[in-house]
Amino acid sequence: MNPVLSRLARFVTARETGILLALVIVVAITTAVNPRFLFSGDGFRDLLLTPSILLLVAVGQAIVIITRNVDLSVGSTLGLSAYLTGRIFIDLPWLPWPAVFLIGILFGAALGLINGALVAFAKVPSLVITLGTLYAFRGINVLWTGSDRINPSDMPKDFLALGTSAIAGIPYLTILAIVVLVVAGWFLRTQRAGRELYAIGSDPGAAHLYGLKVTQRTLAAFVVCGALAGLAGVLYAARYGTVNSQAGYGWELDAVGAAVIGGVAIFGGSGTVWGAAIGAYLLLTISRALPVVGVPDFWQGAVVGALILGAIVLDRLLALRTARRLRDVHARERKEVTS
Amino acid sequence: MSDTILADKPVRTYRDYGRPLWRRILMTHEMAIIGLLVLVYIVAYVSVPGFAGPLTIQYLLPNVAAVLLIALPMTLIIVTGEIDLSVASTAGLAGVAFGIANNAGLGVGVAVVVALLVGVAAGAINGFFITVVGLPSLAVTIGTLALFRGLAVGLVGTDRIGDFPDELRSLVLDRIPGTPIPNIIVLFVVLALVFAIVLHFTPAGRGIFAIGLSSEAARFSGVRIERTKFLLFVVSGLVSAVAGIYYALKTNVSLADNTAGLELSVIAAVLLGGVSIFGGRGALHGVIAGVLLIGLLGSALRLVGLTSDVISIVTGVLLVASVVATSFLAWLRVKRVVPGGKKGSPGPVQ
Numbered sequence: 001m002n003p004v005l006s007r008l009a010r011f012v013t014a015r016e017t018g019i020l021l022a023l024v025i026v027v028a029i030t031t032a033v034n035p036r037f038l039f040s041g042d043g044f045r046d047l048l049l050t051p052s053i054l055l056l057v058a059v060g061q062a063i064v065i066i067t068r069n070v071d072l073s074v075g076s077t078l079g080l081s082a083y084l085t086g087r088i089f090i091d092l093p094w095l096p097w098p099a100v101f102l103i104g105i106l107f108g109a110a111l112g113l114i115n116g117a118l119v120a121f122a123k124v125p126s127l128v129i130t131l132g133t134l135y136a137f138r139g140i141n142v143l144w145t146g147s148d149r150i151n152p153s154d155m156p157k158d159f160l161a162l163g164t165s166a167i168a169g170i171p172y173l174t175i176l177a178i179v180v181l182v183v184a185g186w187f188l189r190t191q192r193a194g195r196e197l198y199a200i201g202s203d204p205g206a207a208h209l210y211g212l213k214v215t216q217r218t219l220a221a222f223v224v225c226g227a228l229a230g231l232a233g234v235l236y237a238a239r240y241g242t243v244n245s246q247a248g249y250g251w252e253l254d255a256v257g258a259a260v261i262g263g264v265a266i267f268g269g270s271g272t273v274w275g276a277a278i279g280a281y282l283l284l285t286i287s288r289a290l291p292v293v294g295v296p297d298f299w300q301g302a303v304v305g306a307l308i309l310g311a312i313v314l315d316r317l318l319a320l321r322t323a324r325r326l327r328d329v330h331a332r333e334r335k336e337v338t339s
Numbered sequence: 340m341s342d343t344i345l346a347d348k349p350v351r352t353y354r355d356y357g358r359p360l361w362r363r364i365l366m367t368h369e370m371a372i373i374g375l376l377v378l379v380y381i382v383a384y385v386s387v388p389g390f391a392g393p394l395t396i397q398y399l400l401p402n403v404a405a406v407l408l409i410a411l412p413m414t415l416i417i418v419t420g421e422i423d424l425s426v427a428s429t430a431g432l433a434g435v436a437f438g439i440a441n442n443a444g445l446g447v448g449v450a451v452v453v454a455l456l457v458g459v460a461a462g463a464i465n466g467f468f469i470t471v472v473g474l475p476s477l478a479v480t481i482g483t484l485a486l487f488r489g490l491a492v493g494l495v496g497t498d499r500i501g502d503f504p505d506e507l508r509s510l511v512l513d514r515i516p517g518t519p520i521p522n523i524i525v526l527f528v529v530l531a532l533v534f535a536i537v538l539h540f541t542p543a544g545r546g547i548f549a550i551g552l553s554s555e556a557a558r559f560s561g562v563r564i565e566r567t568k569f570l571l572f573v574v575s576g577l578v579s580a581v582a583g584i585y586y587a588l589k590t591n592v593s594l595a596d597n598t599a600g601l602e603l604s605v606i607a608a609v610l611l612g613g614v615s616i617f618g619g620r621g622a623l624h625g626v627i628a629g630v631l632l633i634g635l636l637g638s639a640l641r642l643v644g645l646t647s648d649v650i651s652i653v654t655g656v657l658l659v660a661s662v663v664a665t666s667f668l669a670w671l672r673v674k675r676v677v678p679g680g681k682k683g684s685p686g687p688v689q
Contacts, residue, residue, distance in 0.1 A: 070477075124662045125616045127422075127477075131607060132662075135655030142648030245648075256481055266478040298595075299493040305486025309468065312478045 015263035015318065016275040019311075023282045030289040037292055045166055051284040052177040053232045053239060055277045057251060058258035059184050060228035062276035065259050066188070067221045068201040068268025069119060069126035074229040074255050076137035077111045078248035081233025083141060086150025086243050089159070097159045101234055108230015109223050111137060116222025120215045126222075134252065145245035152241030163238030173235055177277075180228065184273045197221060201268025257304065258283050261311040283307070368613030368665060369625030376632045383639035395638050397519035401512065401589060403634040404523045405430065405582040405598060407627065409605045410612075411534045412575035414626045417609055418538070419550040419568060420618025421469065421476040423575050427601035428487035429461040430583030435491045437584050438500035438593025447504050455580050461487055462576020466569035476572075484602070492595040501592035508588050523585055530578070535623045543567070551618025607658045608633055613665075633657070 011017060027047070031038040038044060057074050064071045081104045088100050111133070118129045152160055162172050188194035200207040200214050208214045237243050256266075262279030264271030286307065287300045295303075364370070383390045409426045416423050437454035441447055461483070468479040511523050538544040549557035550564055558564055582601075587593045612629030614621030636657075637650045 118659060118663065122663045122666050124659075124666050128610050128616050128662050129659055131603060131610075132655040132657075132659035134603070135607070135651045135658070137655075139648045139650070139652030139655060142646075143652070253481060253484065257485065260478055260481065266475050296493070296496070298496045299489065301485050301489025302493050303489065305482050305484070305489050308482035308485060309479065312474050312482065313468070313472060316472060316474055 015315070016272060016278055018314070019262055019275060019278045019282055023278060023285060026282065026286055026289050030292050033294075034292050037289070041169070044169060045171055046288070047285065048174040049164070049166075049171040049239075050288060051281045052171065052173040053235050054251070054254055054258060054280040054284060055177045056180055056228045056232040056235070057255040058262070058276040058280040059181055059273045060225035061252075061255040062259045062262070062264045062271060062273045063184065063188070063197065064126070064221050064225045065256070065264050065266065066201045066268055066271060067197050067218050068204060069218065069221065070130065070256065070266075071112075071115060071126065071222060071225050071229075072130040072252045072256075073111070073115060073133040073137055074225065075248040075251035076134050076141065077108050077226055077229040078233040078236060078251055079243075079246070080111070080137055080141045080144075081108050081230040082236040082243045082247045083145050083150065083233075083245070085234045085237040086154055089155045090150070097156060097162075100159070101231070104230045104234035105227045106230070108233065109227035111230070112223040112226015113219070115226065116219040119222060120218040138249075142245045148244075150237065150241075150243040155237065155241065159238055160241055163235065163240070173239065176235070180231075181273060181277050188273060193217065193220070198269055201270075203269070254280075254283060257308050260308055263311070263315060265315065266312075279311075367622075367625075368661075369622050369628065372612055372625050372632060372661075373628045376628045376635065379632065379635055379639065383635070383642075387639050387642050389642050390639060393519040395642075397514070399631075399634050399638050400519070400524055401521050403630055404521070404527060404589075405586050405601060406604050406608060406634075407524075407527050407630050408530065408582040408585070409575075409579055409601070410609055410626050410630050411530055411623070412571065412578045413605050413609050414612075414614055414621055414623055415534065415538055415547055416476075416568075416571050416575055417606075417614050417616065418547050418618055418621050419571065420554070421568060421571075422480065422606070422616075423465065423476065423572060424480040424602050424606075425461065425465060425483040425487055426575060426579040426582075426605060427598045428484045428491070429458055429576050429579040430586060430598045430601065431596065432461060432487045432491040433458045433580035433583035434587035434593045434597045435495050435500070435595060437587050438503075439494065441503060442500050447507050451584060454584050455577060458576040458578075458580020458583070459573055460576070461579070462573040463569075465576065466572035469572065470565040470569045488595075488599065491597075495593065495595050497595070499592050499594060503588055503591060508591065511585060511588050526581075531623065531627065538623060547571075548619055551615075551620070553619075604633070604654075607654055611658055611661050613661075616662075 027038060036043050038047065057078065061071060061074060084107055085100055085104055088095060088103060089097075115126070115130055115133055118124060118133075119126045122129075165172060167175070188197065196207070196212050196217055199210070199212060200217055204214060233248065236247060240247075258279035259271070259276040260266060260279070261282060262271065262275030262277065264276055264279075283304060286303055287297075290300055290303060291297050389395075409430070413423060413426065433454040436457040437450050440450035440453040445453070465476070465480055465483055468474050468483075469476045512521055514521050515525070536544075538547060546557065546562040546567055549560060549562050550567065554564060583598060586598050590597070608630040609621075609626050610616060610629075611632065612621070612626035614626060633654055636653055640650050640653065
């Protein structure tokens, strides 16, 4: 087949395309009801900006889920990193703000290292470990923050501007998120270490027997996930300006939800960060679209839940179809050999 | 991982049945948690001012009752190797249904039935997706966690539905005369006995363990896996609804976010109590001790003047420490029996 055509065919049949289509439809319907949803400076900016931070967390989560693990502590990591960001601006005002980014990322990576080390070395299921660290990190956050709060006045203006302003209509945050997404997508798709993550997620035992560095790769996945949650925390501070001890509360479910909606299989080995990113956009865009089309905000949660269920049922149906097609192909090949 | 199973299984059998009976009963994860519970109680009794009185128990039990209730079906579900993250949302939705039905003047008896039916329906939805469609329970119940909570929020928004009849409230919340124990605990004890008998002393219970150990082997032994799992999720919905009604009565208000986040406390307590997240291993007395341990530590720390943040750190660290310790002990055991047999890191908890 013509390479362009085959590439096009692959795009049309990709799991991510379905979600992308759903996103486009949601935006189209909402815009038809209220054109300002898309066709106004603020509308367009918010459409891109709102899901950008969740996108980062969802990309990290997808990387971990692909290795057949899960990181439930991302919300707590984000909260700690966001408060740390504010604290640095208050306590070390001479530090240039790019350094704050670096500290936030390294801090998140360190928390990810704790998770990863417990999962990879102690061989304890990640669901349990990260449930534990979800509590522990949040507890440390509340202990540290107390009833204190970081206010916009505590942070430099250009740092806050980073969270909300745009260049050529595209918010800085979105550009950053897309860059991270492209790098992660490229790495997982083309790099040896990235492919090994899929192999580990498909069958950890087989990957180990094959000689893959399962421990090391799992550890790395958690560190990257933590680092992205840390980065998201810094951006959270920049975007919202106020940080209390509850920042990022419940984000772990949004992140896992975004990945699952985007076609990342919960038991690892399949899915892409692109899917997770589109899932994050779909999740938050639907939440914003509902009030516009006249559904009270209160129903957002129910729609999100239905969406997750719909996505996993769809994945199941697609998997069954693929299995049937593979079986047919095998049957035909066998017939050709025997005849 | 296949290599660990090969290295691990014969060793376990040898050690488990080669030991004297008293060691098999006493040297278990469950007994360690119960021991820790007793230890915490004694230390707090002696050293924490204000802990010794009956007030501690009087405050503790109503607060942990909902977690205690939901922990029962959760234990059975985790033993089969599945998980139910939607329990707190089911409880919240049932509580809201209870409030709405009660407010509509249907009478409190009908309201209770409506709430319980909502719980059964919620459990059946989970069961349908997991056993009929064949989806992983982790993914399904993350979805229904959002869905059921979303329905509760959609139904009442930020309204406060409350004012339940005093007779029902006192029936549930009053203490047994002469003791600091509220009546709900009686219901819990009855349920706990039923669950314990089913899990530990009936063929159905052996089937539940068999599913968790090896679903394939269980199927060939004639265990009806789908039916068992479906029933467990329905029971989980039902008990969650009971917890939801209880919570609404206790606070005397049905809010949309009643019991939000409770699923994590339940799961943390169940795992702390020695139930393996991979299924096939666990016992109810350990789980009950796990719930009480977390609750009691919380009470003691609060009396010392520490706040909920420290308690959540302690919960988290305890959970991580308990699974890491189990994994480490298993590794030590393999090392001792098979000298130099397994190099590197400890094996997974079985």
